Amino acid sequence: MIDLRLLRDEPDLIRASQRARGESESVVDDLLAADERRRLAVQAFETLRAEQKQLGKLMPKAVGDEKAALLARTRDLAAGVKVAEAAVHDADQALRAAHLAVPNVVAPGVPAGGEDDYVVLREVGDKPDLDGPRDHLELGELLGAIDMERGAKVSGSRFPFMTGVGALLQLGLFQLAMQEAVAHGLIPVIPPVLVKPEAMEGTGFLGAHASEVYRLEADDLYLVGTSEVPLAAYHSGEIIPLDEPLRYAGWSTCFRREAGSYGKDTRGIIRVHQFDKVEMFSFCRPEDAAAEHQRLLAIEEGMLAKVELPYRVIDTAAGDLGSSAARKYDCEAWVPTQGRYRELTSTSNCTTFQARRLNVRYRDGDGRTRTAATLNGTLATPRWLVAILENHQQPDGSVRVPKALQPFVGRDVLEPLR
RNA sequence: GGAGACUUCGCCUAGUCUGGUCUAUGGCGCCGCACUGCUAAUGCGGUUGAGGUUAACCGCCUCUCCCGGGUUCGAAUCCCGGAGUCUCCGCCA
Numbered sequence: 001m002i003d004l005r006l007l008r009d010e011p012d013l014i015r016a017s018q019r020a021r022g023e024s025e026s027v028v029d030d031l032l033a034a035d036e037r038r039r040l041a042v043q044a045f046e047t048l049r050a051e052q053k054q055l056g057k058l059m060p061k062a063v064g065d066e067k068a069a070l071l072a073r074t075r076d077l078a079a080g081v082k083v084a085e086a087a088v089h090d091a092d093q094a095l096r097a098a099h100l101a102v103p104n105v106v107a108p109g110v111p112a113g114g115e116d117d118y119v120v121l122r123e124v125g126d127k128p129d130l131d132g133p134r135d136h137l138e139l140g141e142l143l144g145a146i147d148m149e150r151g152a153k154v155s156g157s158r159f160p161f162m163t164g165v166g167a168l169l170q171l172g173l174f175q176l177a178m179q180e181a182v183a184h185g186l187i188p189v190i191p192p193v194l195v196k197p198e199a200m201e202g203t204g205f206l207g208a209h210a211s212e213v214y215r216l217e218a219d220d221l222y223l224v225g226t227s228e229v230p231l232a233a234y235h236s237g238e239i240i241p242l243d244e245p246l247r248y249a250g251w252s253t254c255f256r257r258e259a260g261s262y263g264k265d266t267r268g269i270i271r272v273h274q275f276d277k278v279e280m281f282s283f284c285r286p287e288d289a290a291a292e293h294q295r296l297l298a299i300e301e302g303m304l305a306k307v308e309l310p311y312r313v314i315d316t317a318a319g320d321l322g323s324s325a326a327r328k329y330d331c332e333a334w335v336p337t338q339g340r341y342r343e344l345t346s347t348s349n350c351t352t353f354q355a356r357r358l359n360v361r362y363r364d365g366d367g368r369t370r371t372a373a374t375l376n377g378t379l380a381t382p383r384w385l386v387a388i389l390e391n392h393q394q395p396d397g398s399v400r401v402p403k404a405l406q407p408f409v410g411r412d413v414l415e416p417l418r
Numbered sequence: 419g420g421a422g423a424c425u426u427c428g429c430c431u432a433g434u435c436u437g438g439u440c441u442a443u444g445g446c447g448c449c450g451c452a453c454u455g456c457u458a459a460u461g462c463g464g465u466u467g468a469g470g471u472u473a474a475c476c477g478c479c480u481c482u483c484c485c486g487g488g489u490u491c492g493a494a495u496c497c498c499g500g501a502g503u504c505u506c507c508g509c510c511a
Contacts, residue, residue, distance in 0.1 A: 042470060046480040053480090056492050060438045074491035196501095239428095239467090361467095369467075 001099045001356045004035055017105045020112040020318035027101045034098040038091040045084035052077045103323035104353040110318050110327050117317035125310030127334050128391050135337040136386040137268035140166060142397045144416045146269060158272045164417045169385060172408035177278040177303060177380035181249030184299050186280060189250045191230035194221040199233035202358040204324045211259045227252035228376045231281035235360045239369055242362035245284035245292050269382050278379040286352055289373035293349040296377035297329050300345040303379055306404035309387050310334040312341055324350045333387035344384055347377030
């Protein structure tokens with residue numbers, strides 16, 4: 001949710017942000033109107049309520065006719081208060097709905113436009129010179145690392161079994177990611193992957209992403225699509241110390257229905273219903289958020305360097321930002337058989353947007369409580385295996401394990417077990 | 419799955435049976451001031467959070483006793499639903 005004070009003071013800023021995203025400006029005016037209506041309703045209710053309380057104080061001492069008259073008046077008042085209270089309730093709901101409809105304010109400097117209007121910040125590393133490279137699935141099957149067919153038999157499409165050296169490689173990658181995270185001062189976390197509706201809604205995933213989410217009807221719980229959800233909700237409703245940013249690294253399984261992606265990335269493990277992910281998550285003061293964003297990006301790039309992948313960094317255009325994000329950087333690794341870069345990491349600065357909904361605050365130097373800023377960023381997913389397999393493949397179908405990964409994988413070359 | 423106890427303004431706690439004087443008691447902690455030439459001790463004052471009014475402040479008002487409803491002129495207190503914590507029973511890969 002955006003800051004209502006900012007909206008009142010500078011509505012044009014929000015309108016400009018909506019234009020940059022290519023989204024409707026009318027939601028801004030709807031929100032302004034809803035805010036105005038709510039304040040009027042609140043004032044009407046409070047006036048009546050104050051009068052009711054005044055009269056209520058006289059009640060215990062009143063006797064006889066005086067008491068009867070008082071009772072008659074307060075009875076009327078009570079009815080009026082009830083009506084006014086209901087009006088406030090309705091106005092609150094309307095305000096909340098209008099509030100949720102407005103995405104975060106785009107940060108200054110974000111390129112305007114849609115998906116293809118990103119700006120490439122840099123390209124790093126050398127693309128491998130491969131003669132007739134095999135794609136990750138062919139390599140995965142050759143190595144006994146990925147079993148899509150049996151996954152489909154047991155669970156359906158987009159549910160791979162990771163097997164043999166594939167399982168070892170994934171575990172090694174994740175272990176490296178967690179060690180890197182700890183080295184950078186992040187607190188490792190293994191969160192629950194089933195969460196209550198509040199956590200899901202608080203992180204904004206029941207809005208545009210609702211159809212992407214698995215839900216357990218019998219228990220009214222949701223399967224998270226990223227550990228961002230439990231990590232963000234971790235401090236919900238709390239006032240936390242933020243003299244230093246609070247940083248976490250969550251390792252969790254993620255579940256996505258991939259409802260809108262039929263026919264997209266159907267081959268291999270690029271896009272699956274269930275995968276593990278190491279996700280970084282920071283809480284910090286709003287004024288530190290931009291620096292924290294760079295920090296998360298730097299950790300991601302450090303990790304990409306450790307696994308020796310060629311990649312580029314893009315500054316995502318406004319129209320391609322999630323509704324919570326004010327700015328987003330993606331690291332995309334080179335995928336030889338696709339001849340293009342594919343997203344491996346994504347780090348978003350959500351400023352106070354997410355924390356306002358989740359009510360995460362800190363105490364400022366002057367003793368006042370303020371809404372925190374939140375940021376998130378990817379540190380490892382199975383999609384990284386796609387890039388690692390393809391970029392480090394050898395002519396014989398084996399795969400070189402990057403040096404930094406070797407201790408965690410337990411070997412320097414991937415070959416079929418046995 | 420069943421039964422019971424509990425949840426109060428940072429922490430602990432009084433109040434709930436018997437609705438109004440609860441503008442929620444006391445202790446601890448924290449902040450400020452005074453005093454003692456340091457520290458400590460002592461005294462005084464302050465200390466939940468949110469919203470509205472205001473250019474802002476002061477002040478005033480409203481809401482907030484786990485959450486949501488209800489009863490009532492009036493709810494921390496009574497009723498219903500939910501969440502969480504603990505205890506016991508049952509079941510269990």
